[in-house]
Every structure is written in structure tokens, then in C-alpha cells.
Amino acid sequence: MAPPRLSLRDITKRYPGITANDHISMEVAPGEVLAVLGENGAGKSTLMKIIYGATRPDEGEVSFDGRPLVVDSPAQARALGIAMVHQHFALFDTLTAAENVQLGLTESMSVAEISEKVRELGERYGLEVDPAAVVMELSMGERQRIEIIRALMTKPKLLILDEPTSVLTPQAVRKLFKTLHQLANEGVSILFISHKLDEIRELADRCVVLRAGKIVASVNPKTESEDSLARLMIGKEP
Ligand code: ATP
Numbered sequence: 001m002a003p004p005r006l007s008l009r010d011i012t013k014r015y016p017g018i019t020a021n022d023h024i025s026m027e028v029a030p031g032e033v034l035a036v037l038g039e040n041g042a043g044k045s046t047l048m049k050i051i052y053g054a055t056r057p058d059e060g061e062v063s064f065d066g067r068p069l070v071v072d073s074p075a076q077a078r079a080l081g082i083a084m085v086h087q088h089f090a091l092f093d094t095l096t097a098a099e100n101v102q103l104g105l106t107e108s109m110s111v112a113e114i115s116e117k118v119r120e121l122g123e124r125y126g127l128e129v130d131p132a133a134v135v136m137e138l139s140m141g142e143r144q145r146i147e148i149i150r151a152l153m154t155k156p157k158l159l160i161l162d163e164p165t166s167v168l169t170p171q172a173v174r175k176l177f178k179t180l181h182q183l184a185n186e187g188v189s190i191l192f193i194s195h196k197l198d199e200i201r202e203l204a205d206r207c208v209v210l211r212a213g214k215i216v217a218s219v220n221p222k223t224e225s226e227d228s229l230a231r232l233m234i235g236k237e238p
Helices: 044-051 074-080 097-103 111-125 140-152 170-185 197-203 226-234
Strands: 006-015 018-028 033-038 059-064 082-085 158-162 189-194 206-211 214-219
Touching: 006 044, 018 044, 018 059, 018 214, 033 044, 033 170, 033 197, 033 226, 044 158, 044 189, 074 082, 082 140, 097 111, 097 140, 111 140, 111 170, 140 158, 140 170, 158 170, 170 189, 170 197, 189 197, 197 226, 206 226, 214 226
Parallel strands: 033 189, 033 206, 082 158, 158 189
Antiparallel strands: 006 018, 006 059, 206 214
């Protein structure tokens, strides 16, 4: 049997006065769409940071495609196939879409080559954006598409998204979900943070619920009501 794409064993991360992640164990399968649900401060961002190399756990092990994963930076994680799309886009407003994609690359590619790639990925995954457009003239949906294209340039096997719909119109959300489903069908594992219960029910194959640093549930959100997900998240009646 193929190993899980990502496996976490007893991940613990402490900050002064708080255990942000408390012995977290979970797995993500190839092509699985996994939502991480939790209230503010539950430990979601800390967990993502550990996975994409922005911080190290105090205890526990991470493995990726069956091999131990020890990464000290997001660049190292990216090189191994783990890409992150942040909630607040890390784009330069006065540069074009293609120039922004170029800045995220370690290999050298001309703007013309990148523009071609941006068009190709755009057509293939419904991520249309004009490579020559200046970022400040683009909608939030288009800006996010640049971020996703930038992430896809390194052919990730795991794509992490932090609250990916928070700045999108309903139409852009529909489009994003189609893209994410297509990537998952091609075997890319998708891990996303959210507290939008309706969207989790629509997008995710599975949902792990974090409360005060601990995983309190791992459920199929499609068979749970929004009320029941809310109860799991806050630990009492909504
Ligand atoms: P949110 O939805 O608000 O982003 P979250 O579920 O992502 O919340 P984390 O950001 O992981 O939660 O934070 C978990 C806990 O760890 C919080 O109490 C937070 O204040 C604390 N924490 C996170 N990062 C640090 C840090 N660098 N230094 C100190 N405490 C931190």
C-alpha cells in the first residue's frame, strides 16, 4: 500500500505559556482534500507552519511520502513538494503577474518563458490571469490565481491553503473549488485551514478539528451537519 502523503506523529509545539500544538497525529492521503477546522488560537497556523518549514516542532515527527521530513525553511519544503498559499497574498503590487511568479522561483526562467507557463497552467486549471497585468489592477481572485500558479510551478504533491476563500467573491470561490478538485483528482493532496463550515462540507473529503492545540475529531464533513461541526469546533452547543 502506498504510504500516506503526509504523516504527523505526536507533533508538539510550545510557546511561552501555551502549548499551540499538543501531540498532534494525523495523516493526509495522496489526492485527499483535508480541512483543518478550529477557532482562533486553536493551533491551525502553527501546525501549517511546521509542515511548510516556517517553524520546527519541539517534539514529534513528520514524514512525507514515507520519508522523514525535516525542513528548516519554506524554500526547502517547496523543493520537496510542499507549497503554501497564504491568506494574505505575498505579491508585489507594482510588478506584473509573470514577474511575481518569477520572484518565487529558484531556477532561472525568462519572463517570456514564465508568461507562457502562466497561460498554460491557467488554461489547464482554470487559473486564468494575464501574465502582463500589473497586480494592483487585478481582483482578489486573480491575485490568488497568481499565488496558486506560483505554487504549481514547483509541481507540489501537497498544497496548503490558509483560509483560501476569505477575500473571494462567491463566483471566485466556485472557480477555486473546481481548481482544487482537479488538482486532487490528479493526486495532489490539499490541506486547507478554514472555519467556514459550508465550504468545508462542500470541498473536503475529511475534516480534522483542532481545539486548544489538540485534535478532538476527524470526520467526514459531508455526513456531518454544520451544527455538529460547530459543536466539535467550540466544544459546546453553538
Ligand atoms: P487563528 O485562526 O487566529 O490564526 P490558529 O488556530 O491559527 O488561530 P495559532 O496561530 O496556531 O492558532 O496559535 C495557537 C496559539 O499559539 C495561540 O494562543 C497563539 O497566541 C500562540 N502563538 C502562535 N504563534 C506564536 C508565537 N510566535 N509566539 C507566541 N505565541 C504564539
